Amino acid sequence: MEQDGAVETHDEEQIEEAPPGWVLRTPTRRREVCVLPLVAVAVAAFVVVAAMAAGDVLARVVWTTAAVVVTAGAVALASAGRRAYREQTRGASWDLHRTTVVTGVTSGAAVLVASLIGGGTVGVAAGAVGALPVMMWSARSLTRFDRLAVSVACAGVAAVSLVLVVVGLTAGVVPEWRVTVWTRVVPLIGVFTAVVAILQFRAVARAPLE
Numbered sequence: 001m002e003q004d005g006a007v008e009t010h011d012e013e014q015i016e017e018a019p020p021g022w023v024l025r026t027p028t029r030r031r032e033v034c035v036l037p038l039v040a041v042a043v044a045a046f047v048v049v050a051a052m053a054a055g056d057v058l059a060r061v062v063w064t065t066a067a068v069v070v071t072a073g074a075v076a077l078a079s080a081g082r083r084a085y086r087e088q089t090r091g092a093s094w095d096l097h098r099t100t101v102v103t104g105v106t107s108g109a110a111v112l113v114a115s116l117i118g119g120g121t122v123g124v125a126a127g128a129v130g131a132l133p134v135m136m137w138s139a140r141s142l143t144r145f146d147r148l149a150v151s152v153a154c155a156g157v158a159a160v161s162l163v164l165v166v167v168g169l170t171a172g173v174v175p176e177w178r179v180t181v182w183t184r185v186v187p188l189i190g191v192f193t194a195v196v197a198i199l200q201f202r203a204v205a206r207a208p209l210e
Contacts, residue, residue, distance in 0.1 A: 020210055022097035022143070026084050033081040036100060040074035040107065047111060059118030066107075066114040073103035094210065101146050105153035108132065113160050116186050124185050132193075144207040147200045154197035161190025 027033045044067050051063035080099040084092040112131035115124050168174060168182030 020143070020208075022210075023090060023093050026088065026093040026096065027081055028085070028088075030085065033078070033085050036081065036103075037074045037078040040070055040077055040103065043107060043111070044070040044074060047114070050114075054118055056118075062114040062117045066110040069110040070107045073107050077103055097143075098145060101149045104137065105149045109153040109157050112157055112189070116157075116161060116164060116182075116189060124181060124189065142203075142207055144204055144209050147204045147207050151197045151200035151204065154193040154200065158190050158194035158197060161186050161193065165190065 027035075047063055047067040047070055051060050051067060054060045054063055076099050080092075080096040084096040086092075108131040115131070164182040164186050168179045168186075174182070
């Protein structure tokens with residue numbers, strides 16, 4: 001019995017804590033470096049198409065701005081991915097993870113805000129369905145940094161939603177179709193993102209640092 005106990009103790013000492021998920025997602029093959037940047041480029045291409053199909057100047061401006069934001073994220077992902085692949089260190093992996101999170105939540109927020117400002121009801125719905133999962137997926141490790149990033153991005157979307165609702169209710173120069181979207185559809189997105197921002201912010205203190 002004593003011998004068995006000694007073996008169990010020895011086995012427990014040999015068990016090492018599993019590395020965080022963001023470490024395991026470090027690219028180990030050259031082709032893996034290109035995956036996330038190519039996804040971002042595809043999103044940027046979709047946003048460019050939306051900008052070209054936009055019906056007025058305001059919509060074109062906001063969609064073009066969103067495309068620039070997403071493209072910048074693709075460049076940042078490519079740079080951080082190459083460094084993580086080349087160095088294979090914990091520090092480089094952490095930088096890649098943070099870049100992925102920031103790019104994901106920022107791109108998602110930019111696309112969603114563009115759809116809120118420039119899109120019709122269908123455009124807002126498409127933006128929400130496409131952008132919100134991207135924002136959540138980007139922070140799937142749920143470290144303290146992840147939760148804070150999602151909270152800030154959602155708070156930004158909620159703030160923009162509030163401004164659009166106020167403008168829609170008070171400004172007389174906004175087209176009627178856009179007033180309808182801003183006062184009936186946008187508040188739903190604003191409330192949802194505000195709730196997510198609060199919940200994520202409250203969870204920051206309980207989340208692990210890495």
